[in-house]
Amino acid sequence: MARLKTLAGYAWAALAVPVVLATFLGQEPLSRALARATGWTISPRYSGGELARTVDHGGYRTHLRRAVFDGLLGERRRGFVQVEWEPVAALPAVVEEDVEVPGRGRFRISLDTRTGKAELRDASPEVLGLSVVTPFKGGWMVRVELKKPS
């Protein structure tokens, strides 16, 4: 038994070099395999959530993402919806958008694409305010905070 343990120990130790080599030489395929196998994605709190719909305004497009209320086990009381406009070159000086988040609220948003100043109007009671306004992937993005309807 002691001899077997010794052999196993040395074999395990000798495998450490191949493990290190595989870690670095196989990093790209192993990374892709890990991402695929786990199905992990970036949390919607950072990615903004899945795309719900796109509105084509001719020169530019508005992307509306799903409302994100995701918590660890269920939904949180507060969440947000992310609205994006692109491409930046085709955006008018001020974009205006009526946004309806099914079952979560509605609002009208205007964004000055030269200064990044945004304003909410005609908001339903579930809409709490703007939390993020930033240039984003060749366009602009805003996050509007929402609360669950009471």
Place this chain on the structure above:
Amino acid sequence: MTAGAPPRSLGRSFLLSLPMLALTAFLLSGGRLPADLPHRAALALTYAAFNACFFLMLRTGKTDRWRAALYISYALLFILSFVSHLVEVRGTMLLSDETAYSGGTPFCHIVIPMTLIPAALTKTIIFPGTMTGTYAAIAAMFVIWIGASLALGRGWCSWGCFFGGLDDGFSRVLGRPVLKGPPGHWVDLPFAILLLVVIWSAASLSPAYCEWLCPFKAVTEFVPVRDWRTLAQAASFLSLFVAFVIVLPLLMKRRAQCALLCPFGAFQSAANWVDPFAVRVDANACVKCRLCVQRCPTFSLTDESLAQGRALRTCLKCGKCVDACPKGAVHFHVKGTGPEAGRETARLLFIYPAFLFLATMAGGTCMDAIAKLIRLVSTGRLF
């Protein structure tokens, strides 16, 4: 080679260096020579420095002395390489909303323990990065972490971590410690911090340590100060950096950040269960001089652990205690093997994968930073 043994011969040391010379040649160059002169010079310098240190490890029988030289240089060059990369790509080391929400934040291993519960329950990673295909992508860091854990356990913290060299460096500046180590239970602090940030991150679905406690934000990237919250975050990063990475290591001659703060280090201690190597103490050879206890940078050797003949689970496998022991009683060990097993064989079996890990992990970063320094000197521009 035990303490007091003559150095290994030049020829034998060279022969034992040959596999590392070949492997690092391939891994550092990627199989081709860089096109421009600064990168060629950086490759040559990095290759020469790493292999000289490995040769000296073999020749002198000392591990930590040569590891530390590379590891500390790696940490300094990492900051130069990382920050200059950020400035080159973004124009600043500040983390803007645009970068964060576009998934452009580089992922670091310290976040890993905070992501696991949310990943298990929601199948999402609570970090504003990208899963694959970009600089410091999340899945790539997970792969490196898994490889390091299997091969080295918490040896990651002495042979792979790009931050640890900073407090390691500061802990070597003074000749004698001004402060004796903290009272016993302070060494449990990183485990408490680990528990706190794991629960906090799971509850908030955001990486709490990165947002509030990481001292290395002070020298890498951080959110610009624009309100009281971001001011408090910046103050936290800066004060923790000064306290745990500079002042305490200087005064205690220990790696205070790694031993008393880092939640990833605490988490990685569990990986010492799965790798094949450990540090052991031969009770028959030990003369109870306590040099190893005094030198251990993370308080992983105590009188109790010496009596048990082993380092604690928090051991980083840096080799400082092995180098320090005047009687060769402290040694690297291959798990499963008996007391009669060859100590130098165990050390060689450990330093090959450990050094290869360090060379590969650090090599690219060092080359990038050195190439930028060469460019800075020759053209006045970093990039």
